[in-house]
Amino acid sequence: MTTAPTEPTERAASQQLLVQLLDPINRADPYPLYAQLRNRGPVVFPKANLAVFSAYRDCDEILRHPSSSSDRLNSTIAQRQISEGAELRPLGPPGFLFLDPPDHTRLRRLVSKAFVPKVVNALQPDIRALVDGLLDRIAENGRFDLIRDFAYPLPVAVICRLLGVPLEDEPKFSSASALLAQSLDPFVASDGESDDMIDERMGAARWLRDYFLDLIERRRSRPGDDLMSGLVAVEESGDQLGTDEIVATCNLLLIAGHETTVNLIANAVLAMLRHPAQWTALGADADRAPAVVEETLRYDPPVQLAGRIAAEHMTIGDVVVPKGDNMMLLLAAAQRDPAEFDRPDVFDPDRKALRHLGFGRGIHYCLGAPLARLEASVALSAVTARFPDARLDSEPQYKPNVTLRGLSALTIAV
Ligand code: HEM
Numbered sequence: 001m002t003t004a005p006t007e008p009t010e011r012a013a014s015q016q017l018l019v020q021l022l023d024p025i026n027r028a029d030p031y032p033l034y035a036q037l038r039n040r041g042p043v044v045f046p047k048a049n050l051a052v053f054s055a056y057r058d059c060d061e062i063l064r065h066p067s068s069s070s071d072r073l074n075s076t077i078a079q080r081q082i083s084e085g086a087e088l089r090p091l092g093p094p095g096f097l098f099l100d101p102p103d104h105t106r107l108r109r110l111v112s113k114a115f116v117p118k119v120v121n122a123l124q125p126d127i128r129a130l131v132d133g134l135l136d137r138i139a140e141n142g143r144f145d146l147i148r149d150f151a152y153p154l155p156v157a158v159i160c161r162l163l164g165v166p167l168e169d170e171p172k173f174s175s176a177s178a179l180l181a182q183s184l185d186p187f188v189a190s191d192g193e194s195d196d197m198i199d200e201r202m203g204a205a206r207w208l209r210d211y212f213l214d215l216i217e218r219r220r221s222r223p224g225d226d227l228m229s230g231l232v233a234v235e236e237s238g239d240q241l242g243t244d245e246i247v248a249t250c251n252l253l254l255i256a257g258h259e260t261t262v263n264l265i266a267n268a269v270l271a272m273l274r275h276p277a278q279w280t281a282l283g284a285d286a287d288r289a290p291a292v293v294e295e296t297l298r299y300d301p302p303v304q305l306a307g308r309i310a311a312e313h314m315t316i317g318d319v320v321v322p323k324g325d326n327m328m329l330l331l332a333a334a335q336r337d338p339a340e341f342d343r344p345d346v347f348d349p350d351r352k353a354l355r356h357l358g359f360g361r362g363i364h365y366c367l368g369a370p371l372a373r374l375e376a377s378v379a380l381s382a383v384t385a386r387f388p389d390a391r392l393d394s395e396p397q398y399k400p401n402v403t404l405r406g407l408s409a410l411t412i413a414v
Contacts, residue, residue, distance in 0.1 A: 014043040018052065022186070027398040027405060030304070031345070034333035042319045049076045049325045051316075054333035056340035056357070058316050062308055062327055063361040069311040070364060071100045076324030091205055092244035095252025097364060100311070104363065107249060110234055110241060112367060114162065114227045120370040123158065127375055130154055131382045138414065139386065143393055146410040150383065151265040155375055159257025162371075163250055164219065164226025173211060174258070176204035180251075181259040184403040186305070186328060208254075212247045227253070253368075261372045263302035263406030265379050268292055270410060271300060271347045272384065273392050278349060283384035289377035291349040296376075297358025299347045304332040304405045306360060331357045332405075387414040 014037060020026055021033050037043075038054040045051070053059055062068050072078050078088055093099070096107040113119065134153060138144040156174070160167045179201050216232055223229040228250060235241045272279040272292065282288045306329045310321040321327060335356055336344040342351075359366035366372070383390075394411035 010040065011043060011045065014040050014052070015045070022402055024398070024400045027400065027402075028396060030332065030405070031336060034330060034336065037330060038333045038337060042317065044319060044321075049322075050328065051319060051321050051325055052328045052330065053316065053319075054330040054337075055317075056334040056337035059306075059329040059331055059334040059357060060361060061316055062314075062329055063306070063357070063364070065308075065314060065316075065362075067310060067312040067314050068308040068327070068362075069100050070098050070104070070308060072098060072309065074100075074311055074324065075309045075326055076322075077326070079324065090202075091209055093248050095248045097252055097256075101363070106240065107245060108367065110231065111227065111249060111253070114230070115367050115371060117370045120374055123162075123371070124374060124378065126161070127154070127158060127378050128382070130157055131379050135382060135386050143411060143413045146266055146269055146412055147262065147407055148409070150379070151262045151269070151407075154265070154379055155257055155261035155372075158371070158375060159254060162227055162257070163253055164224050164228040165215065165250075165254065169211075173208060173254070176208045177255050177258045178399075179204040180208070180255055181404045182401055185401060186307070186403070208251060209247055212250050213243070216243060216246055256366075256368055257371075259404045259406070260302045260368075261375050263404065264293070264296060264372060264376050266407045266410060267300040267302065268296040268376065268380055269383065269412075270392075270396060270407065271296055272380075273390065273412070275347055276391075278347070279384050279390065280388065282381060283388050286381035286385065288349065289381040290373065291351075292380055293373055293376045294354050294356065294358075295347060295349040295351060298335045298341070298351075298354060298356035301332050301335060301356070301358040302404065302406060303358070303360070305330050305403055331360075387412075390414050 017033055017037050017040075021030055021037075026033060034054060037052070042051060042053045042055070042058060053062060072094075073082075073088065082088060093103075096104045099107065131154060134150050138149055144150065156170055157167055159165075160170060165173075183201050215228065219226075219229045219232045220236075223232065228246070231241060231246045231249065235243065235246060272282065278292065282292055308327045308329065310323050310325050310327060313323050314321045316327075335341070335358065338344050340355075359369045359372075390412050392410070393413040394409070396407050397409040399406055399408045
C-alpha cells in the first residue's frame with residue numbers, strides 16, 4: 001500500500017510538470033520546471049508504481065540507502081512483465097551500473113584499477129597532446145563548433161584508447177552509442193514511442209554486442225595493454241567473469257565515456273561564455289579549472305536524473321515507498337536546492353565545500369570521475385588560455401535526451 005502525502009490534484013499538477021520536462025522544447029532550460037517540482041515536494045504515482053524526488057536531502061539519502069536497488073528486475077513492473085512471459089534481458093546481463101551487490105561489487109572491482117587517480121594521471125600528457133592538436137586545427141578557422149571540433153573528439157579518443165577499441169571504428173559505433181544513451185530516459189517505453197524507435201535501439205544494442213564479441217575474440221588471440229585485454233585475461237583465469245559480462249562492461253564504459261564528459265566540457269564552456277569574467281579568469285590561471293569543473297557538475301550536470309527501485313519498503317522523509325516501486329531522483333533539481341546551496345541559480349566556481357551529486361553518491365559513485373575531471377580540467381584551461389576573446393556565435397542546440405542531457409551544437413567565434 002502506498003502511504004504518501006500526494007493528493008490527486010497535486011499529483012496531476014506534478015505530472016503535468018514532468019510531461020513538460022520530457023518535452024524537447026524545454027531542454028535548453030529545464031531549471032524553472034525543476035524548481036517548481038522541488039517546491040511541490042516529493043510526488044507519488046501509486047498506479048505507476050513510481051515516486052519522484054527532487055530535494056537534495058531525499059536524493060542524497062536514497063543514493064546511499066541500503067534498500068535502494070539498481071537492478072530493474074526488482075521492480076513490481078518488471079516482475080509483472082516476467083509473470084506475463086516477457087523476456088527482459090534478451091541481450092544478456094546489463095552493465096554493473098544496473099546491478100546490485102554482490103555482482104556489482106565483483107564487476108566494479110575488476111575494472112576499478114583502470115580508473116584510480118595514479119593510472120588516470122599517467123594519461124595526462126596524452127590528453128594534453130590531443131587537446132593541443134584539436135585547438136591547433138580550430139585556430140586556423142576563426143570559428144568552430146564546440147561539440148564537433150572539441151568536446152566530442154577528446155573523450156571519445158581517450159575512452160577508445162583505454163578500452164582498446166580502434167579509434168577508426170568510432171564513426172561506426174557513435175550512432176549506436178547515441179541511441180543507447182537515449183534509452184536511459186524515463187518512460188521511453190511507455191510514452192507512446194513508436195515501435196520503429198524501439199526496433200532501432202534494439203538493433204543498435206545487438207550491433208554493439210556483436211562488435212564487442214568480435215573484438216574480444218581478437219584480443220584473446222592478440223592481447224594488448226588495454227582494459228578489454230585485461231578483462232579477457234581475468235575471464236580465462238577462472239570463473240570470476242563471463243564473456244557476456246565483459247560485453248556489458250565494455251558497453252557501459254563506452255557509453256559513459258562517450259556521452260557524459262562531452263557534456264561536462266560543453267556545459268562548462270557555455271556557462272563561462274555566459275559569464276565572461278569566468279572565461280578570462282580561467283584563461284589567466286589554469287589552477288581554477290577544478291573549481292569550474294565542480295561547479296558545472298552542480299549547476300548544469302551532464303546526468304540530470306537517476307533511478308532506483310525500493311528493494312524493501314522505504315521511508316524517505318514522510319513518503320513511504322512500497323517494495324518494488326521505482327524512484328526517480330531529479331539530481332539536477334536537487335543541485336539547485338536552496339536548502340543545500342546558497343544562491344543555487346548562480347554559477348559561482350568560488351563556492352566553498354561543494355558537495356554536489358553530479359557524479360552520484362554511494363556504491364554507484366561514478367567510477368570514471370577522476371578521468372572526467374582530468375579531461376575536463378585540461379580541456380577547459382587550454383581552450384580559455386588559447387582563445388581569450390572567444391564569444392558565443394549561435395544559440396545552443398540540444399539533443400533530445402532528458403537523462404544524459406547535452407548540447408548537439410554550439411558555434412563559437414574566436
Ligand atoms: C562528466 C562526466 C561524467 C559524469 C557527470 C558521470 C556521472 C555519473 C553518475 C551520476 C553516475 C551514478 C549513476 C547512478 O548512481 O545511477 C555514474 C556512474 C558511473 N560512471 Fe560516470 N560520469 C562521467 C564520466 C564517466 C566516465 C568517463 C566513465 C568511464 C569511462 C564513467 C563510468 C561510470 C561507471 C562505470 C559508472 C557506474 C558505477 C557503478 O555502478 O558502480 N563515467 N557516472
